[in-house]
Amino acid sequence: MLTRLEVRGFKNLLDTRAEFGPFTCIAGANGIGKSNVFDAIEFLSYLASDPLVEASQRVRGSAGMRGGGVRDLFWDGYRDHERRIDLAVEMLVPAEVEDDLGAAGRLSDLAGVRVEDLTVELNQVREVFTLVLRERGGPRLPARALSVGTLRFLALCVLLEDPGLTGLLCMEEPENGIHPANLPSVMQLVRDLAVDPSDAPDETNPFRQVIVNTHAPGVVQLCDPSDLPLAELAPHRTAEGNSVRARTLLPFRDSWRTQSASRSFSEADVLSYLTAPIGAQLQLPMVLAG
Structure with missing residues (x-):
């Protein structure tokens, strides 16, 4: 089980640190780079058995396709400057894997x-x-x-x-193709895939970890806030002194994930997930909604 991930210089993850539990749902806007966390994890898994070049070609590149070059994985990899990726993980590994x-x-x-x-x-x-x-x-x-x-x-x-299916499962937008009325059943099923940390792993409690990403308000509202890092772009200064916007993951305030984080988010930062969109034409009357 992946418990902590630190990434520097991989795509737009210039200085990303994140804590993970059995179940994690990464929320964030379209195009912000939520999937790059999955790509970094996938790259690490390939490096365990493949040479660097082969591992890089198996990961989604800058154009969204596999089979690209190593430079696709670096931040601004095609510019003439020093290119470096640092990856660090902490993991829990069962004594027996079967x-x-x-x-x-x-x-x-x-x-x-x-x-x-x-x-x-x-x-x-x-x-x-x-x-x-x-x-x-x-x-x-x-x-x-x-x-x-x-x-x-x-x-x-x-x-x-x-x-027999154990290890880490990464899922892109599990809400796709699902009717809003069925989201609770889907999210419960996704959570049930993850190991129950209160019991020892065995055949009835497989050692599985689940990380999903989403930009759907319904999914965000169904998640325990402690399971919900928020992906956002934040200012970051490069080694050359340039100011750029890089992807970061913020834990929910006062959750266990804030122990090693300098910043967090609250309900005020995710109002777009918790309220009807501006211009909504059909809403419940306030009496019923309350």
Whole structure:
């Protein structure tokens, strides 16, 4: 389990420090570089087994594509200046490292999905397996007939039921394709994927850590504030003395993540996630909303 990450000089992570628990949700605006944290973690994992050049080519580059050069991973990597990346991590490692799909009940948590059962059927002619969902009092639906949101939810269910899946899972925007009424079920499922730190890891409590990122107000509102670092751009002075804007992660005020942080955020800093947008045409009356 990754408990602390320090990154300097990787993409726009010029001086980023972050604490991680079993579950972490990184919130921030579009295009601010939330995914660069995932890229840094992925780069570290490849460096454990691959040479530098090969590891860099497996990571998303500056154009969003894989297979680029090492310079893509440096801050302003194509300018003629000193280029350096510093990466440091703290981790908890278990002493020993070693379906039934179980998903029908979870799918029934989704509003509008009435599941009788799930089966995997073999097509002898095409020699392929097909996932089939049977609705209560309704038709049998192959996976290709299911919505993207339902398939994403089902994939998470399968991960949850696999005790052999351990380690760190990074997810981009788990709310994609999900109806707002189903966000609580999805976020509960994502949290359930993470190890319960109050119990010893075993087959019923796999040693898994989950880090997600989001810019969805519904997801932010459903997260425990202590699980919610805020990504923002902050002024940073480079070694050459230039002032640039770099990505940083701020913990919620008074949470355990503030122990090693010089700054934090409060509800006032995330009003756009907690209130209706300016110009909203449809809202609950204040009496009902309160």
